[in-house]
Amino acid sequence: MSESTAPPTARAADRTTLLRGGEVHSPADPFATAMVVERGHIAWVGSEGAADAFADGVDETVDLDGALVTPAFTDAHVHTTATGLALTGLDLSGARTLAEALVLVREHSAARPSDRVLMGGGWDAARWPERRHPSRAELDEATGGRPLYLPRIDVHSAVVTTALLDLVPGVTGLNGYYPDRPLTDAAHHAVRAAAHGAVTPSQRDAAQRAAFDRAASLGIGTLHECAGPDISDEDDFRALLALADARPGPRVVGYWAEKIADAKGARRVRELGARGAAGDLFADGSLGSHTAHLHAPYADADHAGAAHLDAADVAAHVAACTEAGLQAGFHAIGDAALTAVTEGVRAAAETLGLARVRAARHRVEHAEMLTPETIAAFAEFGLTASVQPAFDAAWGGDGGMYAERLGAARARTLNPYAALLRAGVPLALGSDSPVTPLDPWGTVRAAAFHRTPEHRVSVRAAFTAHTRGGWRAIGRDDAGILVPGAPADYAVWRTGELLVQAPDDRVARWSTDPRSGTPGLPDLTPGAELPFCLRTVVSGQTIFDRPNG
Incomplete structure (x- = not known):
């Protein structure tokens, strides 16, 4: 994917961009290969030939080089800070055993000597051969007696160290407190509040x-x-x-x-x-x-x-x-x-x-x-x-x-x-x-x-x-779709053949039938390689651009 240079006076949110030479997933034109974005909204979608009419009047032209353009995704349920803490902190979702999880806890504690409370998560004892959660004594030893908050993967229960319990007066009298089991209900909420309160x-x-x-x-x-x-x-x-x-x-x-x-x-x-x-x-x-x-x-x-x-x-x-x-x-x-x-x-x-x-x-x-x-x-x-x-x-x-x-x-x-x-x-x-x-x-x-x-x-x-x-889900019926007038929220993908797939393995391999007028999507059958994001745009402004994409 390549592009021309926009004039320096054209702000990203205000300039007009022509994307061409790819596949545009749009119900307005199931065979669209080009799209025009103007002032943060979709202005036009259509064919490569018709795109020539816009070529001289845009601030930027993007050569898609066969890439797929789709609406940007909306993730309808996220805990953003907790997600970031997992990305930057202790993530046990890849631990294959309890023993391996405890090693990761020990290494994380050694690597973060200045953290007031150690934060982690992602463990699931159901996946471990030991079939049990870490004990408080094991976590006390692995952290050297430091406060640690370690919720289960579903974030509805947590194991913690003694040092974290000491920061929550009265926790042993709350509903959901167990001396030898993960904390739930009010006890879990109390230790979670203490842990998050210690995040700077x-x-x-x-x-x-x-x-x-x-x-x-x-x-x-x-x-x-x-x-x-x-x-x-x-x-x-x-x-x-x-x-x-x-x-x-x-x-x-x-x-x-x-x-x-x-x-x-x-x-x-x-x-x-x-x-x-x-x-x-x-x-x-x-x-x-x-x-x-x-x-x-x-x-x-x-x-x-x-x-x-x-x-x-x-x-x-x-x-x-x-x-x-x-x-x-x-x-x-x-x-x-x-x-x-x-x-x-x-x-x-x-x-x-x-x-x-x-x-x-x-x-x-x-x-x-x-x-x-x-x-x-x-x-x-x-x-x-x-x-x-x-x-x-x-x-x-x-x-x-x-x-x-x-x-x-x-x-x-x-x-x-x-x-x-x-x-x-x-x-x-x-x-x-x-x-x-x-x-x-x-x-x-x-x-x-x-x-x-x-x-x-x-x-x-x-x-x-x-x-x-x-x-x-937020009451907007005019967005999440690449049609004229919609917000210019889109992503550009490197992907393989586009298909029209039904919820049945036997028909999931059907190629797009031109007579159907149905825009195709990437092959998502199990084992197929998932699409690779090259660029993400929100309201006409690029928020991610993969180098050498």
Whole structure:
């Protein structure tokens, strides 16, 4: 990919750019090979021959050299600072054994002598041959007695050192405290707050910049930050939004997961800069930590998890948000939690009217253990399902963690993306990074090649949910698509043959039929090489440009 030099007087956001000689993924012209960007918006898409009419009137011409241009991805569920801390700190997601994880802890502690609290994460004992978490004594020894916060990969439980517990008075009396098990619930929230409170502003800034840079390098133009008092803190949230405003991208849409009851609460959420009182407002926990709320007990534990919100709590929150013109939203994974959420939304709709609730486009994060009844409720109330297909790739299948927690039969019902789309439920795809990595094409692949075949969707449907779906989830129907008038958020990719792929291995190899008028996408069948990002642009400004791309 090469380009001419723009005149120095033309600012990036104001200049006119012609991209030509590639493949442009646009429903306005399924065979487009060129595109014009003007003042941060798409001005035209069309054929190479027609592009000659624009050649003399642009500030910049980009020779795509056969590259593919698509809308930039939107990751609909991210924890940006935590993602950056994982990128710049201790990441145990690659540890193959408990012993290897402890070596990494020891090395990290030695390499960061000035950190007030050591931060890490990404461990998953279900993947280790030892089949157990690190003990407090092992972590005390590995860190030399320093404070360490080490959440499980799902970030709903954590192991910590004695020195960190000493920083949280009264933690041993909180719900979720166990002397020899990972901390959950209030005890986990307390130690997490202490750990994040010890992160310096410079550490936080470096982490946020690292996360932004990684997202941009992967063709992600927008991040939905899911923050809240039980996840991070107000200083972190405000600093993140301020940093995003000071940079050309990725743009950040902020959600603050705090339950509100009235207009005063709504004002507070707006003053923080949040789009909604949504995101990880916990109705329950996670399956990996045995804290998701189920109708029937876990297969490998003698309980059914715990509820953090009931239907009355949900109804009050949804009503207050709807009255204030805010989006409401909830973290709900277990079937009992999803029942509570849908029953609460129904109660709010009965009070305020169905049309008002639907118009607010409230959302539910994760939504894993859906039933036909809760899927129907999502469709009825216009709830967006903000989902993470990489969860199924990591923990699905008859031999995976889901089957271990729930039994194979229940596990096969999880993450029913095809049923959601058939019912007309809006989908927005994300990563929940750092729970699973920022990886947009991998996310699309995971949805299209779900471990349970009946839940698979087409590559095209998954791609739409990861681009346009994220914009629709914030109430914008005019973005996430390369058509005239849309924001110029796009990515340029080096990739192989473009295909039209359905959710079935037998037809996934069909090449584009020119008669279909359907723009192709890269081959995402398992084993195929994923596209390689050359450039990412947000509102006409380049936020990532690969050297020698």
